[in-house]
Each structure stands twice: as C-alpha cells, then as structure tokens.
Amino acid sequence: MRHFLTILSHEIRMLLVSASTYIAAVLFLAVMGFIFAGVLENYSKAAQETSPATVFFQLFWLPVFFMVPLLTMKCISEERRLGTLETLLTAPVTTAEVVLGKYFASYFLYLLLWASTGGFFYILHRFAGDLRFLDLGPLLGGYLFIAISGLFFVALGVLASSLSRNQAVAGILAFTLLFALIIGLNYASSLEMMNLDSMKPARAILDYARTFRHLDDFSHGVIDTREVLFYLSGTVLALIFSILGVEAKRLHS
Amino acid sequence: MSADLPAIEVRDLVKTYAGVTAVNKVSFTVARGEILGFLGPNGAGKSTTMRILTGYLPANSGQVTVCGLSVATHSDEVKNFIGYMPENNPLPDDMRVSEYLHYRGRLKGLSRGKLGVRLDEVLDLCDLKRVRHRIIGTLSKGFRQRVGIAEAILAEPPVIIMDEPTIGLDPHQILIVRDLIASLRGRMTVIISSHILPEIEMTCDRVLIINQGRVVTQGAPADLRREVFGHSRYELEIAGDTAAALPAALVRIEPTLHIADAGEPDAAGFRKLSLTTVRDDDLGETLLRALAADERFRLRALNRVQPSLEDVFLASTRRGWDAVDAPKGASK
Numbered sequence: 107m108r109h110f111l112t113i114l115s116h117e118i119r120m121l122l123v124s125a126s127t128y129i130a131a132v133l134f135l136a137v138m139g140f141i142f143a144g145v146l147e148n149y150s151k152a153a154q155e156t157s158p159a160t161v162f163f164q165l166f167w168l169p170v171f172f173m174v175p176l177l178t179m180k181c182i183s184e185e186r187r188l189g190t191l192e193t194l195l196t197a198p199v200t201t202a203e204v205v206l207g208k209y210f211a212s213y214f215l216y217l218l219l220w221a222s223t224g225g226f227f228y229i230l231h232r233f234a235g236d237l238r239f240l241d242l243g244p245l246l247g248g249y250l251f252i253a254i255s256g257l258f259f260v261a262l263g264v265l266a267s268s269l270s271r272n273q274a275v276a277g278i279l280a281f282t283l284l285f286a287l288i289i290g291l292n293y294a295s296s297l298e299m300m301n302l303d304s305m306k307p308a309r310a311i312l313d314y315a316r317t318f319r320h321l322d323d324f325s326h327g328v329i330d331t332r333e334v335l336f337y338l339s340g341t342v343l344a345l346i347f348s349i350l351g352v353e354a355k356r357l358h359s
Numbered sequence: 360m361s362a363d364l365p366a367i368e369v370r371d372l373v374k375t376y377a378g379v380t381a382v383n384k385v386s387f388t389v390a391r392g393e394i395l396g397f398l399g400p401n402g403a404g405k406s407t408t409m410r411i412l413t414g415y416l417p418a419n420s421g422q423v424t425v426c427g428l429s430v431a432t433h434s435d436e437v438k439n440f441i442g443y444m445p446e447n448n449p450l451p452d453d454m455r456v457s458e459y460l461h462y463r464g465r466l467k468g469l470s471r472g473k474l475g476v477r478l479d480e481v482l483d484l485c486d487l488k489r490v491r492h493r494i495i496g497t498l499s500k501g502f503r504q505r506v507g508i509a510e511a512i513l514a515e516p517p518v519i520i521m522d523e524p525t526i527g528l529d530p531h532q533i534l535i536v537r538d539l540i541a542s543l544r545g546r547m548t549v550i551i552s553s554h555i556l557p558e559i560e561m562t563c564d565r566v567l568i569i570n571q572g573r574v575v576t577q578g579a580p581a582d583l584r585r586e587v588f589g590h591s592r593y594e595l596e597i598a599g600d601t602a603a604a605l606p607a608a609l610v611r612i613e614p615t616l617h618i619a620d621a622g623e624p625d626a627a628g629f630r631k632l633s634l635t636t637v638r639d640d641d642l643g644e645t646l647l648r649a650l651a652a653d654e655r656f657r658l659r660a661l662n663r664v665q666p667s668l669e670d671v672f673l674a675s676t677r678r679g680w681d682a683v684d685a686p687k688g689a690s691k
Contacts, residue, residue, distance in 0.1 A: 108468070109465075112462070112465045188449050188452075189447060193463075193510075195415060196414065196441070197463065197466045198435060198466070357417060
C-alpha cells in the first residue's frame with residue numbers, strides 16, 4: 107500500500123482541476139437547492155410533523171442516481187480506453203492500490219458535494235431564526251447515513267467502471283445497480299407476495315437490506331451496527347470484485 | 360543480482376489468445392548493457408512478448424527472468440527493474456508534462472528530493488525543457504513520444520523496453536531519439552521494437568527477427584547478413600568476352616567466385632554482372648587488379664554490395680500470400 111497515497115492525491119488533484127467536476131457540482135447544488143426550497147415552501151404553507159432535514163434526506167436517492175454514476179464512470183474505463191491502465195499497472199503498483207486510490211478519490215468528492223449542501227441548513231438557521239427548523243439529530247443522522255451508504259454506492263460505481271471500457275456503459279450499469287439496490291429492494295419488499303408465510307425469510311432479508319429503512323433509523327438517531335455492517339460488507343465486496351474485474355480484463359486482454 | 364547474470368532470459372515462451380498462438384516457443388537472452396532490436400511484421404508477437412517481459416500479461420508456459428528474478432513469481436520486484444513504453448505511447452491528455460513525470464516518478468518510488476534533480480536531468484536529456492509546463496494533450500506527436508521515453512528512463516531502471524519508440528517521428532526527431540537510445544548503451548539494457556530497419560541497424564547491438572510467434576533468426580546485423588545470405592556480393596560493369604573467358608578468370612582469383620546474374624550489354628558494350636562468393640573478407644582490390652591487368656576485359660566499375668537489414672528481414676520473414684490470408688491457427 108506504498109503507493110496508495112500517491113495515487114489518491116493524484117486522483118483528487120485531477121478531479122479538482124477538471125472543469126467537469128465544477129460543472130457537476132454546480133448542477134448538483136442547483137438541483138439540491140431546488141429540492142430544499144420546495145421542502146421549505148411546504149413548511150411555510152402548513153405545519154409539518156417532521157423537520158426539514160428529515161424530508162430533505164428522504165430524497166437522497168435522486169442525486170445518488172445521477173451523481174454517483176457521473177463521478178465514478180470515468181475512473182477505470184477511461185484509463186483502459188486510453189491505454190494508460192497498461193502504463194499504470196506496469197509501474198511498481200498493485201491493482202488494489204489503483205482501484206482503492208480511485209475509489210477513495212471519488213468518495214472524497216461525493217462527500218465534498220454533500221457537505222456543500224450543509225450551506226442550505228446554515229442559511230436556514232441564519233435567516234429563519236427559528237431553532238425548531240434545525241433539529242440537529244436528524245441532520246447529523248442524515249449526513250452520517252449519506253457518508254456510510256455513500257461508501258457502498260460509490261463502490262458500486264467503481265465496480266461498474268471496472269467492467270467496461272465504455273464510459274456510457276459503465277454509467278448506465280452503475281445507475282442500474284444503484285436503482286436495483288435502492289428502489290428495487292424497496293419495491294420487492296412491498297409486494298403482496300411477500301406477506302405469505304412461506305416468504306418470511308425472504309421478507310426478512312429484503313427488510314434488512316432496505317435503504318429507506320436505514321435512512322429512517324439514522325435520522326431517528328438509531329445507529330444500528332447491523333446496518334453499518336451491511337454497507338461496509340457491501341463496499342468491501344464491490345471493491346474486491348472491481349479489483350478482480352481489472353485483473354481479469356488484464357489477463358484476457 | 361550478480362554482474363554476470365544476463366539482464367533478460369526468455370526460455371520457451373508460449374502465449375495463446377483464444378486458440379491463436381501469438382508467441383510460440385520463443386527463447387533469447389539479452390546481456391547487461393546491450394541494445395536489442397525486435398523486428399517482425401505486424402502480428403508477429405513483438406508486443407505480446409514485450410508485455411510478458413513487463414509482467415503485464417501472463418505467459419501460458421515458458422520462463423522469463425529479468426535481472427535474475429522470475430517475472431511470473433516476482434512480478435512486483437521485476438516492475439522496479441523495468442521502464443516500459445507501450446505501443447502507441449498512451450499518455451493522459453489533461454496533465455502537464457512535468458506534473459505527469461513527477462507523478463510517475465513518485466509511483467516508481469523516487470523520493471521527492473531525488474525526483475526534482477532527476478526530472479531536470481531527464482527533461483534536458485529528452486529536450487523537453489521548453490514544454491515542461493505544457494499540457495500533454497496539446498503537444499505534437501514528437502514531443503509526446505519523447506515524454507514517453509522520458510517516463511521510461513525516469514527511474515534509471517536496469518532494463519528499458521520500448522514498443523516502437525520512433526513511430527510517427529520526423530527525421531530530425533528520429534535522430535534525437537536514436538542518440539538518446541545510443542547514450543543508454545552500456546548503462547541500461549534496452550529492447551526496442553521497430554519497423555524502421557535502418558533505425559534498428561544503426562542503434563542496436565543485436566537484432567532478433569520474429570515472425571508468426573517464432574524467432575526466425577538473431578544476431579548482430581553483420582552476422583545476420585552472412586547467415587541469411589551465406590555469401591558476399593560484388594557488382595561490376597565490364598566489357599569483353601564475359602561469357603566464355605570470365606568464369607575461368609574468376610575461379611583463378613577465388614575458387615568460389617561465380618557469376619550469379621548478368622545483364623544486357625549497353626551501347627558501349629558494358630554489362631552489369633553480379634558475382635557471389637562465400638569469402639567474407641573484401642576481395643575488391645584483388646578482383647580489380649586481376650581484371651584490370653587482364654587484356655581481354657575492360658572494367659568500368661566495381662562495387663561490393665552490402666545487403667541491408669531490410670534484405671535480411673525480407674528474406675527471413677518471407678511468406679506466401681496464402682500463409683498471410685489463412686487463419687493463424689490453421690497455418691500451424
């Protein structure tokens with residue numbers, strides 16, 4: 107892991123000097139600001155039971171669906187298409203170092219983008235002057251959920267990127283994987299069929315893996331280690347498959 | 360890593376892709392400080408062999424050792440010994456030259472302090488000082504090629520492998536690259552592949568010709584000429600009784616000398632003849648004296664023909680069109 111930090115700092119640098127990062131950030135903040143303004147408008151019309159932060163984070167999947175594929179689709183497939191993966195892997199670095207370096211750089215940017223939405227809450231706090239709007243519990247819980255689930259989401263994006271030399275294919279694949287994980291599981295667990303007694307084990311599994319339930323728990327301040335473990339094990343698995351994917355493509359190139 | 364060990368030793372290397380044998384029982388050794396030229400038509404297995412040497416591709420069977428270490432079992436250590444420039448020289452388009460070389464130097468384990476000095480040295484050596492702050496994507500092909508070479512020699516590895524380093528360069532740039540490679544002679548072991556035969560002939564100590572995955576022939580360019588043609592050739596323009604009297608006169612000079620080819624006489628009665636002999640040393644002077652002294656002949660020109668590496672290459676990789684068109688697997 108000698109070169110992990112070299113690759114990580116290089117990747118972060120490249121992300122920070124590239125124009126596309128800033129375009130993505132501006133668009134991300136525009137969309138999120140729009141959502142946030144919409145949430146606040148509801149509050150101005152009628153009293154609501156939950157805090158704005160809870161409602162805001164309920165919509166986490168929307169930016170995840172387009173930001174994660176955009177951030178990660180380039181990382182390995184672009185290098186493979188250009189052929190620079192060959193120069194990179196013939197330097198004294200291991201595939202694991204390359205994949206982890208790229209993964210953590212993308213994750214860093216993902217966190218940075220989400221952290222910038224903290225500005226919305228600061229503005230709300232500054233100008234609303236009503237502390238009830240800023241319930242610290244759901245806010246911190248929400249960000250913690252974003253940070254922990256982001257590990258898995260970004261890892262899925264890196265996995266998709268390691269499987270194709272075409273960025274577009276990698277992007278669509280990442281989107282599909284995320285969609286299946288977030289919406290697909292949620293939908294499957296709400297099927298009528300799942301109420302059958304014989305489906306009880308399947309129901310338990312689906313319920314365990316439901317992202318929306320995790321979000322509820324986190325924003326209520328319940329940090330369940332089983333849920334943390336779900337994301338961590340998923341991350342490790344996705345990264346191992348990414349490393350294997352890069353290796354397999356190299357061996358069969 | 361003792362000094363008498365060859366830098367690279369390849370034994371019975373075999374690599375197949377989905378049933379097609381790209382490299383078939385290739386064996387060769389490269390001594391320390393030697394410059395080896397890799398020659399072969401497209402698809403001969405040059406790039407595949409080079410990739411196996413760097414540890415990027417695994418071989419199906421055979422043994423490759425670099426500086427005494429097996430590539431298959433010690434690939435991480437071996438990577439430290441090799442500076443590699445792949446085919447088409449892929450470079451990131453969105454980095455500056457010095458930035459890229461710095462990053463690569465760090466990856467190759469150079470410390471920050473040492474890297475600064477070495478970077479200046481390499482930029483100077485490859486004549487890249489003027490463009491060190493330019494973005495690689497905006498550079499011309501010649502500069503890009505030199506960035507690739509600078510990257511390969513950056514960490515001063517004992518072995519440098521370059522896949523077609525002079526492709527797409529103009530004659531002036533080729534000259535610079537040739538001098539650059541020649542300057543590494545003795546210090547580093549260099550393997551280059553090329554289609555440009557005079558290039559190889561001028562820079563390389565030894566040439567390895569590979570065709571359809573097999574080593575056809577190897578040796579110093581001069582030895583190859585002898586080996587492939589087995590004789591020296593002379594061309595002369597001569598008038599007189601060449602048909603009857605000349606062969607006998609030639610045999611008196613040198614028993615193996617005979618006429619291989621004779622042209623039509625021109626207006627002044629001179630014909631172009633080409634003579635061959637198995638003697639390696641220069642017979643030019645003896646030939647000239649003997650024929651000039653002989654009153655039956657009038658000699659106008661005498662010339663010893665040096666077969667170029669191109670002739671060697673063509674002769675040793677000659678193949679019929681059917682062999683080219685047939686699928687590779689079937690031709691075995």
